[in-house]
Amino acid sequence: MKLKFLGAAGTVTGSSYILTSGSGQSILIDLGMFQGTEKDDKFNYLPYEYDCSRLNAALLTHAHLDHCGRLPILLSNGFTGDIWMTPATRDLTEITLLDSAKVARQDKKPILYDKDLAEQTIQKFQTIEYHEQKLIGDFTVTYYNAGHILGSASIVIEDTKADSNFRRIIFSGDIGNFPEPLQQSTEFLDSTDVVVMESTYGDRLHPKEDVVATVISEINTVEKSGGVLLIPAFSLERTQELLHMFMHLKKENKIRHETPIFIDGPMGEKATLIYNQYAKLFNSEVQSDFNHGNPFEFPGMQVVHSREQSEAIYETPGPKVIMAGSGMMTGGRIVGHAAHYLPMPSTRLLIVGYQGEETLGRQLMEGNRQVMIDKQSISVKATVSDTQAMSSHADQSQLLEWLKAIKGVKRVILTHGEDTSRQALAEKITTDLHLGDILLPRLNEELGL
Numbered sequence: 001m002k003l004k005f006l007g008a009a010g011t012v013t014g015s016s017y018i019l020t021s022g023s024g025q026s027i028l029i030d031l032g033m034f035q036g037t038e039k040d041d042k043f044n045y046l047p048y049e050y051d052c053s054r055l056n057a058a059l060l061t062h063a064h065l066d067h068c069g070r071l072p073i074l075l076s077n078g079f080t081g082d083i084w085m086t087p088a089t090r091d092l093t094e095i096t097l098l099d100s101a102k103v104a105r106q107d108k109k110p111i112l113y114d115k116d117l118a119e120q121t122i123q124k125f126q127t128i129e130y131h132e133q134k135l136i137g138d139f140t141v142t143y144y145n146a147g148h149i150l151g152s153a154s155i156v157i158e159d160t161k162a163d164s165n166f167r168r169i170i171f172s173g174d175i176g177n178f179p180e181p182l183q184q185s186t187e188f189l190d191s192t193d194v195v196v197m198e199s200t201y202g203d204r205l206h207p208k209e210d211v212v213a214t215v216i217s218e219i220n221t222v223e224k225s226g227g228v229l230l231i232p233a234f235s236l237e238r239t240q241e242l243l244h245m246f247m248h249l250k251k252e253n254k255i256r257h258e259t260p261i262f263i264d265g266p267m268g269e270k271a272t273l274i275y276n277q278y279a280k281l282f283n284s285e286v287q288s289d290f291n292h293g294n295p296f297e298f299p300g301m302q303v304v305h306s307r308e309q310s311e312a313i314y315e316t317p318g319p320k321v322i323m324a325g326s327g328m329m330t331g332g333r334i335v336g337h338a339a340h341y342l343p344m345p346s347t348r349l350l351i352v353g354y355q356g357e358e359t360l361g362r363q364l365m366e367g368n369r370q371v372m373i374d375k376q377s378i379s380v381k382a383t384v385s386d387t388q389a390m391s392s393h394a395d396q397s398q399l400l401e402w403l404k405a406i407k408g409v410k411r412v413i414l415t416h417g418e419d420t421s422r423q424a425l426a427e428k429i430t431t432d433l434h435l436g437d438i439l440l441p442r443l444n445e446e447l448g449l
């Protein structure tokens with residue numbers, strides 16, 4: 001087998017790999033957008049370094065934009081096969097791609113693909129259940145629950161025609177921060193020859209903090225001051241985690257019933273509707289909540305649809321919470337709210353997820369008191385806090401625990417992490433697990449397995 005790295009090789013975003021069998025058949029695993037810095041964003045518009053007409057099929061691990069966001073360019077590059085994913089991923093990826101096409105048009109960014117091409121791509125989607133074994137060309141493919149977001153998967157692929165010791169490979173996808181607050185827990189896998197593994201938090205441990213107490217404190221503070229709490233949140237998973245948390249906090253009278261919580265963004269609303277359709281994929285606590293109503297609704301919840309309604313929030317008096325995308329504050333409605341509210345001392349900003357290098361979210365998290373938003377210099381007088389304990393990615397110890405469970409590993413390939421993260425994880429794998437063949441590939445590099 002051969003493996004080519006066409007994204008997430010030295011960066012967290014842009015995941016994309018092409019696996020070629022011993023007889024020359026090839027499949028794609030993920031085709032995500034590069035996100036974060038302007039430099040990263042430029043990679044999205046470079047020619048894709050592979051003839052996609054040669055691909056037998058494509059596999060998708062999950063619906064986050066950095067894993068699925070470039071899928072439509074497959075069709076522009078001659079791809080004619082099917083794109084396989086779990087049913088929940090199929091539904092979430094549809095809204096992700098359509099939203100991406102819309103946002104690019106609204107933000108007047110270069111157009112990678114339009115709505116028509118996104119819809120043509122969606123017609124290529126095929127679904128595969130967890131643990132179902134599927135023969136695709138020379139490969140057998142099996143999906144397992146990665147616990148990262150709804151429908152996310154690790155994929156085990158075996159080259160049925162291989163005559164070498166390297167015939168079985170695992171693509172971790174993004175591994176969940178187990179035990180997960182919503183999802184059933186990350187599945188541990190039994191054996192393989194090669195592991196292609198994410199390393200987002202490969203150099204750190206999640207802090208042991210009480211996230212619920214942090215959220216209560218932030219909301220109670222603005223309830224007393226009459227200010228606003230801004231929460232930039234990814235539309236998939238983080239939004240639903242917080243909605244579920246708010247539901248319990250209001251039910252338990254830990255935050256006021258009358259405090260309005262604005263969910264500003266149609267994608268978050270659409271994703272939550274899809275989450276409601278897959279109760280069987282949640283852990284026992286959330287499944288129990290489903291028996292007593294919608295676990296993502298509560299008094300004071302206000303879903304914002306249009307930009308006009310979004311701007312009208314500014315006229316709403318009294319304390320309020322505004323949760324909007326994007327999660328790294330690289331676009332979307334949270335940016336407009338940030339420009340409006342950050343100069344106010346009564347504002348609080350709570351960062352609840354990973355912030356890529358050079359993003360607005362990272363700048364604010366690192367304490368910058370003067371930031372550029374839409375080419376305007378904004379003075380930050382708001383109180384900025386963050387909690388890393390809500391991450392939906394496994395930390396270093398969890399990554400090691402997941403890898404340790406796999407028997408027979410001959411080679412580990414670290415991707416989907418900044419170089420500092422994957423170098424630190426490589427050193428820990430060597431010292432703690434005594435695995436010596438660890439590779440850190442570069443963009444467009446191809447390895448013989």
